[in-house]
Amino acid sequence: MKMNKLINRSSFLTLVLLFVFQSCSSSNDAADDTPVVVVPxxxxxxxxxxxxxxxxxxxxxxxxxxxxxxxxxxxxxxxxxxxxxxxxxxxxxxxxxxxxxxxxxxxxxxxxxxxxxxxxxxxxxxxxARKIIWSDEFNVDGAPDTTKWDYNTGTGDGWGNNELQYYTTRPENVIIQNGTLRIKAIKEEYMGSHYTSTRMLTRGKFSFKYGRAEVRAKLPVGGGTWPAFWLLGDNLDTVGWPACGEIDILESVGNNPDVIHSSLHSPGRSGNTPDTKTTKATNTATEFHIYAAEWDAENIKFYVDDNLFYTYKNSPTTPFNAKFFVILNFAMGGNFGGAVDPNFTSAVYEVDYVRVYN
Structure with a gap:
């Protein structure tokens, strides 16, 4: 009986050791199955x-x-x-x-x-190579090409600048004649406003990121006139202004003729933005001049007749690294246009072409 008990105990210990060995082996096998991530x-x-x-x-x-x-x-x-x-x-x-x-x-x-x-x-x-990616040469008489241009109409509550005009799409205010676009501001009573004009834009039809945008134009005459050629961020509806960014390539006011303003507006630098420069041009109302901006990730450079007068240092923290659309407009009065000459009756902002290059 004692020998049988001893044998039974020995057999039991052997079974326990086999179980432990197999458990360890299983654990090691599981560890060996763990996938190894190698460096590319x-x-x-x-x-x-x-x-x-x-x-x-x-x-x-x-x-x-x-x-x-x-x-x-x-x-x-x-x-x-x-x-x-x-x-x-x-x-x-x-x-x-x-x-x-x-x-x-x-x-x-x-x-x-x-x-x-x-x-x-x-x-x-x-x-x-430099190439045109979008343009309007305004060579066909009549209304502007609707595949290229849309319009802002109405007063827009002064368009944020206390402007005085009502923007329309009437041929009295915007028409192509003899190879140029003519945006005409008129002193008249219309829809509660005392002046009419036009604001046209490529929003929803064309926008671009980086390149050169230029206009060849003659500017209007008269105190209170305020023609402009500028770019506005495509994401205006989602982020609002000035978060969308604004690049003013050309602004001029009749109360200070032949002075060309180029400016940028962005968060914390809107309104009276510090990002602005001016230059003088001669005979802007009687001669065509080319107003342009060259824009990339590092700089935005502003020119009149290819004479560089302002360089803005761009960076990834500005809004100026996304798509923008083009705007042509002719405002009257307002915070920037100033007092309108009481003898003003009408004036024309004449545009030979608008071109955008890569």
């Missing part, structure tokens, strides 16, 4: 410049490149290029630069695999 390796970026030849080492002027990214064990990529961040699931990206001229760009690529990543960068020289 062999990250390479191939940059093909469209139209690149021996004679054209920076491309054909289209500004287009094709990226081919490869990496072992990568599941996704992030590309930072020209102040843009682009997320990719594959290693292929077609990209187009739009700033005219020759420029060197840095391309930064990060390959991801879960929480592990690898990084590399390269540089590319690109030539972008």
């Amino acid at each position: 390796s062999n990250l390479t970026v191939k940059v093909d410049v469209v139209g690149k030849t021996t004679e054209k080492p920076n491309g054909d002027g289209s500004g287009k490149i094709n990226l081919t990214i490869t990496s072992k064990d990568a599941t996704s990529y992030t590309v930072k290029i020209n102040n843009e961040v682009i997320e990719l699931k594959t290693g292929q990206l077609a990209y187009e630069f739009t700033q005219p001229g020759n420029k060197n760009y840095k391309i930064e690529v990060t390959a991801f695999n879960g929480i592990k990543y690898a990084y590399t960068s390269s540089n590319v020289d690109i030539f972008v």
Whole structure:
């Protein structure tokens, strides 16, 4: 009996040890099954410049490149290029630069695999030819092209500036004749206002981010006149003004003729914005001049007849890195236009063309 008890105890201990061994083995096996996240390796970026030849080492002027990214064990990529961040699931990206001229760009690529990543960068020289991406030459007599222009009408409660005019779409106030657009402000009683004029805009029809916008125009004569050519942020309805941003390329007032104002409005810098400069131009009412702004991620530069007079330093913290639409208008009086000459009857803001370049 004692021997049997001893054997039974020995067998019991053996079973316990086998159970413990198997439990440990199972735990180790489970640990071995845990997936291991590896660092992406062999990250390479191939940059093909469209139209690149021996004679054209920076491309054909289209500004287009094709990226081919490869990496072992990568599941996704992030590309930072020209102040843009682009997320990719594959290693292929077609990209187009739009700033005219020759420029060197840095391309930064990060390959991801879960929480592990690898990084590399390269540089590319690109030539972008200047080309018109939108324009109105005003060569067809009659009403402006409705595929290009819409209108703001009414008083707009003074449009935020205590302006005096009522904006209409009547041919008395806006018409194309002999190759120019003529926006006419008239002293008349109309819908409770004492003056009429026009405000036309490309909202909902055309907007752009970065490039050159220019108008060739003759300015009106008379105290209280206030013609303008400007850009307003496409997100006006969602964020409001001045959060949407405003770029005033041309403003002039009849009470101070031949002085050209260029300004920018943004949060904390609206109303009497400090971001403004003036320059003098000659014979603005009798001769056509070109008023322009060149806009990119680094600067917004303002010109009269290609003479640079104001450079604004842009940055990622401003609203000036999104799409904007174009506005032409002719206001009367208000906070900026000032007192209207009591002898004023009418005046014309004459526009030869509006052009937007890449």
